[in-house]
Amino acid sequence: MQGCRSLVRSLAFIALAGCATGLGWAATPRVQVEADLEAVFAALSGAYAPGVEVVAEGADLVLAVGAVDWREANAVAVTPDTLLTLVIDTPEAAAFLHFAASPAGQRALIDAGLLPGSVTISDQDGRTIDLAQPVERIFSPYALATYMVYALGGADRLVVGNYLGARDPEGAAAMTRIDPLFPERSRNAPEDTTNAEFVATLTPDLVLASSNSPWTDPVEAIGVPVIGFEGESTERLRDAMRILGQALGPDAAARAEAWIAYYDFVLEAVATSTSGVATRPGVLFTGTNRTRVASGTMYQSALIRAAGGTSVTAHLGGSWNDVDVEQVATWNPDLILVAPYGQASVAAIVEDREWQLLDAVRAGAVLRVPKLVAPWDTPVPDSVLAVVWLAETLHGELTGLSCESETAFFYQRFYDYAISAEEIAALCQR
Amino acid sequence: MPALTDDAAPGAASVSHGRSDEPGAAWRDALVVVGLASPFVLGVVALTLGFYQIGVLDVMRSLLSPLVPEAAAEVPEIARRLVLDVRLPRVLAALLIGAGLAVTGVVFQGIFTNPLVDSGLLGVTAGAGFGAALVMLIGGGSVMIQVAAFAFGLLAVTLAFLGSRLYRTAPTIVLTLMGILIGSFFASLTSLLKYLADPLDTLPAITFWLLGGLTGVSWRSVPLLLVLTVIGSAFFLLVRWRLNVLSMGDAEATALGMNPQRMKVMLIVAATLVTAVAVSVGGVIGWVGLVIPHAARMLVGPDHLRLVPMSLALGASFLLTIDTVSRSLLPSEVPLGVLTGLIGVPLLIALLRRQGTGW
Numbered sequence: 001m002q003g004c005r006s007l008v009r010s011l012a013f014i015a016l017a018g019c020a021t022g023l024g025w026a027a028t029p030r031v032q033v034e035a036d037l038e039a040v041f042a043a044l045s046g047a048y049a050p051g052v053e054v055v056a057e058g059a060d061l062v063l064a065v066g067a068v069d070w071r072e073a074n075a076v077a078v079t080p081d082t083l084l085t086l087v088i089d090t091p092e093a094a095a096f097l098h099f100a101a102s103p104a105g106q107r108a109l110i111d112a113g114l115l116p117g118s119v120t121i122s123d124q125d126g127r128t129i130d131l132a133q134p135v136e137r138i139f140s141p142y143a144l145a146t147y148m149v150y151a152l153g154g155a156d157r158l159v160v161g162n163y164l165g166a167r168d169p170e171g172a173a174a175m176t177r178i179d180p181l182f183p184e185r186s187r188n189a190p191e192d193t194t195n196a197e198f199v200a201t202l203t204p205d206l207v208l209a210s211s212n213s214p215w216t217d218p219v220e221a222i223g224v225p226v227i228g229f230e231g232e233s234t235e236r237l238r239d240a241m242r243i244l245g246q247a248l249g250p251d252a253a254a255r256a257e258a259w260i261a262y263y264d265f266v267l268e269a270v271a272t273s274t275s276g277v278a279t280r281p282g283v284l285f286t287g288t289n290r291t292r293v294a295s296g297t298m299y300q301s302a303l304i305r306a307a308g309g310t311s312v313t314a315h316l317g318g319s320w321n322d323v324d325v326e327q328v329a330t331w332n333p334d335l336i337l338v339a340p341y342g343q344a345s346v347a348a349i350v351e352d353r354e355w356q357l358l359d360a361v362r363a364g365a366v367l368r369v370p371k372l373v374a375p376w377d378t379p380v381p382d383s384v385l386a387v388v389w390l391a392e393t394l395h396g397e398l399t400g401l402s403c404e405s406e407t408a409f410f411y412q413r414f415y416d417y418a419i420s421a422e423e424i425a426a427l428c429q430r
Numbered sequence: 431m432p433a434l435t436d437d438a439a440p441g442a443a444s445v446s447h448g449r450s451d452e453p454g455a456a457w458r459d460a461l462v463v464v465g466l467a468s469p470f471v472l473g474v475v476a477l478t479l480g481f482y483q484i485g486v487l488d489v490m491r492s493l494l495s496p497l498v499p500e501a502a503a504e505v506p507e508i509a510r511r512l513v514l515d516v517r518l519p520r521v522l523a524a525l526l527i528g529a530g531l532a533v534t535g536v537v538f539q540g541i542f543t544n545p546l547v548d549s550g551l552l553g554v555t556a557g558a559g560f561g562a563a564l565v566m567l568i569g570g571g572s573v574m575i576q577v578a579a580f581a582f583g584l585l586a587v588t589l590a591f592l593g594s595r596l597y598r599t600a601p602t603i604v605l606t607l608m609g610i611l612i613g614s615f616f617a618s619l620t621s622l623l624k625y626l627a628d629p630l631d632t633l634p635a636i637t638f639w640l641l642g643g644l645t646g647v648s649w650r651s652v653p654l655l656l657v658l659t660v661i662g663s664a665f666f667l668l669v670r671w672r673l674n675v676l677s678m679g680d681a682e683a684t685a686l687g688m689n690p691q692r693m694k695v696m697l698i699v700a701a702t703l704v705t706a707v708a709v710s711v712g713g714v715i716g717w718v719g720l721v722i723p724h725a726a727r728m729l730v731g732p733d734h735l736r737l738v739p740m741s742l743a744l745g746a747s748f749l750l751t752i753d754t755v756s757r758s759l760l761p762s763e764v765p766l767g768v769l770t771g772l773i774g775v776p777l778l779i780a781l782l783r784r785q786g787t788g789w
Binding site for chain 2: 125126188189190194195196197198200201203210211212213214215216217218220221222223230232288298317318319320
């Protein structure tokens with residue numbers, strides 16, 4: 001009985017598929033190719049096993065000269081100036097789009113002589129390396145760089161990575177929703193200090209490290225390229241994204257530029273809209289515990305400035321500074337931010353009798369910085385949302401940007417993740 | 431001259447090798463041979479161990495490949511490079527650092543006639559730690575870190591030495607005190623730097639360095655370490671009988687026709703150079719300079735003629751074993767200072783329980 005049913009189901013499926021093909025829903029994607037791009041198309045289609053059909057009009061995909069628009073997620077850069085754009089979103093067309101941006105697609109274009117076989121990278125650690133293309137196996141012990149890999153569309157190439165903010169159950173669950181393979185990719189991930197033998201077992205063709213990591217010399221000695229990152233300012237974060245984009249191929253490079261354009265758009269929008277504001281609210285950023293505050297040289301202070309606030313600790317040097325509540329009272333911040341990591345919590349501040357003497361605490365202006373997985377206040381791609389969120393917190397609708405819509409846009413555009421309404425609500429609540 | 435037993439009072443050194451009439455002497459002699467041979471045997475064994483599995487034959491072929499290129503024809507390139515460019519310099523560094531720290535521990539314990547000191551006594555490790563942390567904070571690379579650690583290690587000892595010259599009485603006590611003071615001063619400076627460091631990347635790097643580890647060792651780290659440790663150890667081996675004289679006290683040394691102050695200065699300079707270079711490559715690796723001299727005394731007694739070579743051998747083997755465990759078992763490395771402490775402390779307690787050990 002069971003077997004009979006499944007036979008009927010299979011027959012029905014075949015019949016439907018046949019009808020679909022007959023009605024013009026082709027199983028192979030149909031591509032419209034702009035003049036002079038035949039060679040690019042021939043290289044790509046020749047390496048794509050399911051096959052591709054060239055059509056003059058009514059195509060699912062268009063191959064044309066152009067640059068990626070940061071607002072649109074429907075195109076990939078197959079070479080620095082050639083775009084493959086999805087017009088009709090069928091599974092077959094999406095699969096070909098995915099292939100064109102993948103290392104396999106990149107390899108086909110390299111074999112055809114249309115992309116270089118290696119690129120020269122100057123990293124933020126003073127290295128200059130010749131990196132063979134395409135990069136197919138990434139090992140990212142540097143947790144912040146892991147998220148850059150995701151934002152640049154390189155998650156498929158991540159063999160093992162460290163994930164900041166994914167140790168707590170909520171963070172791990174969210175990361176698993178973004179990438180179902182997260183548990184495998186984070187398994188065996190060593191702390192920031194690893195060794196060449198372990199790296200060799202992963203056979204990576206690129207290792208992403210924090211700048212000045214003590215273990216990189218032996219890794220480079222066995223011929224594994226290392227890129228070092230140091231993204232503790234808005235400018236350095238842009239550079240970090242650009243460097244990684246360059247390393248991962250034309251589509252990643254285009255995505256890096258798209259992210260930078262979006263970052264600049266947000267910073268510009270907030271700067272322009274708040275330029276006429278007479279007083280910039282004073283913001284205190286506390287991390288790991290409530291009397292440990294971010295210095296003026298840290299990324300957190302840069303985010304506060306970008307969001308149209310004044311960091312009350314902007315004059316402090318070094319890294320985290322330990323202060324007491326009296327010191328905080330003399331700064332008298334309008335808003336106290338709490339890092340979404342460490343022992344700090346909003347409750348610890350609000351319930352503390354001494355802290356209750358502060359205006360901000362009495363006014364309820366104590367907020368935890370949001371995080372989906374990566375903390376928004378750290379130099380990761382997600383930090384662009386911290387600017388939106390904080391600007392809206394400080395200046396209401398003045399900036400014209402809303403946390404809800406920008407969050408939905410960001411995760412779809414850069415993590416290819418359709419974030420749920422509940423997740424957005426949890427992130428943007430104040 | 432009658433043979434001194436191992437129960438000799440602190441400071442008194444055995445000057446006789448007449449042990450063959452003691453019970454268990456054959457067993458002890460065998461242990462001495464095993465101890466002296468251990469670095470060479472363990473060195474070869476360590477080359478075959480690692481997180482990345484490489485067969486013994488492939489390791490041997492890789493080792494031969496610089497001389498006979500065809501030998502490694504069938505060995506995967508990554509395995510060959512791991513053996514030649516990662517394991518070999520690291521095994522050498524572990525052997526040299528272990529030997530250097532242990533032998534300088536013996537030298538310091540002899541000079542200061544104090545069994546509870548090691549070569550960090552005059553502030554060399556604290557100074558080196560500060561130098562390394564400073565370079566990490568301003569963002570220098572691994573070579574800069576090594577140079578700064580070496581330079582600040584020497585600076586700290588020089589300061590302690592100059593400070594001790596302020597007082598003419600009881601020079602050894604004042605030198606010890608100055609060493610402790612200068613060491614504390616540099617330790618405070620290091621704490622200040624750690625406080626200023628970025629907790630996301632710089633602070634873990636500084637902390638890891640201060641706990642010691644050979645994770646970052648490559649061929650670049652080896653030449654200076656090799657030269658200074660070999661020259662220093664050769665010097666200690668050549669003058670080791672003078673340590674016997676020195677450890678009897680200044681009055682006896684002078685009576686025997688030696689200028690104890692000049693000899694001490696030469697030994698301290700040599701020991702400081704060896705320690706500084708060891709710390710500059712491996713970070714602050716504690717306990718080796720304290721535990722190994724005592725372990726060596728258990729085997730060969732307090733006579734420096736035998737103690738110096740045995741400390742060299744045991745120190746090399748001890749650190750190599752610990753480093754091999756550290757790099758072979760886990761994808762993240764456990765800092766060596768942690769492991770030497772975890773293994774060294776129980777070892778020292780066990781040694782202290784043993785009867786018949788003198789210093």
